[in-house]
Amino acid sequence: MSKNNKPAAQKKRNFFEAFAKSKAPVIESPIMKKQVLEYASNTTVLRSNTLKGDINNDEDTLKVLQMEHHQGKEDIDSPGQSIEDNKEGEETGEEEESTDFKLALLSSLQPSLSPETLLELLLTCNGSVSSASKLASSSSLSPSKKQQTSIPTQSSLSAFLSPLQDQNQPHKQPPQTTRKIPFPLPAIPKFKTLHLTTPSQVPYYTPATLHPSFLPPDTANQLLRECLAEAPSFGKYEFRLFERNVSSPHTASFFVKDEEMAIRHRRGYMYNGSVLDDIRTFTPTMHKIIPQLESFIRSQLESRISTVYPHGQKLKHMLPPQKWHITSAFMNCYDGAKQSVGWHSDQLTYLGPRTVIASISLGVEREFRLRRVAPVVIDTTVPFEPDSNLDGKGEEEDKEGGGSAGKQWKWQPEGQASIHLPHNSLLIMHAECQESWKHSIHPANNIQPHPIAGGKRINITFRCYRESLRPDKIPKCKCGVGCVLKTVQRVKERMGWYFWGCQVGNQWKDGDKDDNNDNYDNDGESKGKKNEGGCGYLVWAKFDDDGDPIWE
Structure with a gap:
């Protein structure tokens, strides 16, 4: 017609x-x-x-x-x-x-x-x-x-945008474009969600790279089966947020290389203000893939330094690529479409600044989102004698932008990037990711079951813990607890500076008393060592070019 x-x-x-x-x-x-x-x-x-x-x-x-x-x-x-x-x-x-x-x-x-x-x-x-x-x-x-x-049975990254892909045709990664990856990255307009549907698009809008079909299929499936065997005994992480007890909507556990390292972690490493008791050793397939994964990550970091970062040099405080190695991993399980995790960045305390995290996804495909919350600061040098009080509530407020030592600078909100992570994909969160971006796993309306995992997604985030940031080396606050490492994101004059702060305010509260009763007298009254918000201790953190701490 x-x-x-x-x-x-x-x-x-x-x-x-x-x-x-x-x-x-x-x-x-x-x-x-x-x-x-x-x-x-x-x-x-x-x-x-x-x-x-x-x-x-x-x-x-x-x-x-x-x-x-x-x-x-x-x-x-x-x-x-x-x-x-x-x-x-x-x-x-x-x-x-x-x-x-x-x-x-x-x-x-x-x-x-x-x-x-x-x-x-x-x-x-x-x-x-x-x-x-x-x-x-x-x-x-x-x-x-x-x-x-x-239409394929399990949506691949390309099929998320165009579900008209031949089921019998193997997934092929599109050829890489020769266009230079910008640094810093362009802004995504606020209120927008930009769906990045091929691996080649990911580095142009996020500080990450995506590598589908990373492991041999049999190896990926074997790793998935081992993780699924571990998952039923996982627990939810519990912490304190805005004076309320909060538990994670998914389950997880922490893995290290061997039992000696597990014992060390149980004795002093803290997460969200509390010691983590559930420490496990790597599964056999995790041990098997580590050499391949380490070698690949190092080559990717070398390439990113030479082609993306200014003047072909690594970012200040970034660990040199050849020193990046796997010491530990968080294993997360998302059971069903509604299990998710909200906006967050990973704790830097034992990783140090400009950390690189390698994340392998197994099982059902889920949507991963990233949004920028602060600019990437190249020079984060902290003066040896800052012009303000270093410990106390005033500086604690200032670090969040509310104190008098620095005028609050409002970051213009940006939109978010969406990446679908299929089974056997590797996502590398690069050195500028944790300080300037937050990430989340978005709830899904429905999911396509995986042949092995059903409705479960397993995510393993491999990390490099620094020997120079062991618990016995980092500062302790007035509560007697090891500090947490954070970065300033709201005060323009100090944007990108790092500081050690009290993390007692993040501790899960079982009642009015601590379980070990160390902070109470014979009548059950508090000795004043801790309070709901912690002691407010803060001290600026200084690091050398490779990200190792400089202690005074």
Whole structure:
């Protein structure tokens, strides 16, 4: 049915639906803004295999689409504007030209390409539809970039965006783009969730890299079975937050290399203000994969230093790549779609600054999110004699931006990046991740069961604990408890500085008394060593270029 024969009511419906049904060979007329926006808000991908034909004049067609999309607005954005550049609109509830809308435009210009390829082109060209269309027209794309025809049982990273992938065709990682990874990374507009659907897109918007199918399949499955055997005896982490007892919504346990190290951890290492009792030794397959994992991480760090970081040098306080080795790991179990973990960054106390964490995902696929909460500070040198009191409540407030020693600086909120982590994938959180970003596992409405794990996801985060930051070497607060290492994120003049602070306020409270009664007299009254919020002790932390502490 041609366009001229359409009834008037059909013209008011979603343009792309009407366009697909009409099977028109070209876009012949302007598109109503409302129709395009309704389509963009109701779908994340365009089944571009329903669009047939070729467009002879990409730029003229693009101009028509852009003009109609912005009809009624005071400003008309350039079609070449970057996704991250347009920050006006979200303040008033109006969205800027969304990724979905740009995908729709690009798909109308390049109907033979899959949505996955269209998004990769769009990101490569910094959100410019016209540039992406020109790049696609001038490039010879492989057949694997075309639309596929069936739905896989377990969603892969690419299938999350485009579920039309051949079930019998092995998952292939898209070729890496030669575009330089920016440093610092561009901002994601606030209120937005940017879904990164291929590994090549991940490092352009997050301080992480994704490596699917990292282990041989048999090794990954064996590791999964060992972890599932451990998981039933895992416990929930319990801690104190805003004067309330809080327990994690998932279960976990801590693993180390051998029993000698396990004994050492039980005697002094603290997490969320309390000693962790459940310390286990690595499973046989964990031991088996460590040499491969260490070698791979070191090579990735060397590559990142030479190609991403300024002047081809490692970040200040970052451990040299060849010294990175695995000493321990947290193993987390998420049983079902609703088990998750909220926004957090990993504790730096024994890892030190600029730490690198390697995370292997096994079992059911889940959504991992990252959002930036502070800028990446290159020079974090702390003066030897800071101009304010170093211990006490005043400085404790200042470190959160409320004290008088430093004026609070409001970080402009940003959007978040979403990454789906399939079975047997490795995610590396790089050196700038923990200080400036927070991450979470997002609750899911539903999940696709894994053949071995069912509805469970196992996540192993391999870490490098520094010998220079053992519990007997770090400062103790006035409560007599080892301090926690944090970084300033809200005071502009001290952004990126590290400090040691009291962590007693994070301890789980079983009652009015401590279980060991060491802090109470014979009448049960507190001796004053501890209180609900701890003692408020704080001292600035100093580190050398490789991140080892400088003690005074």
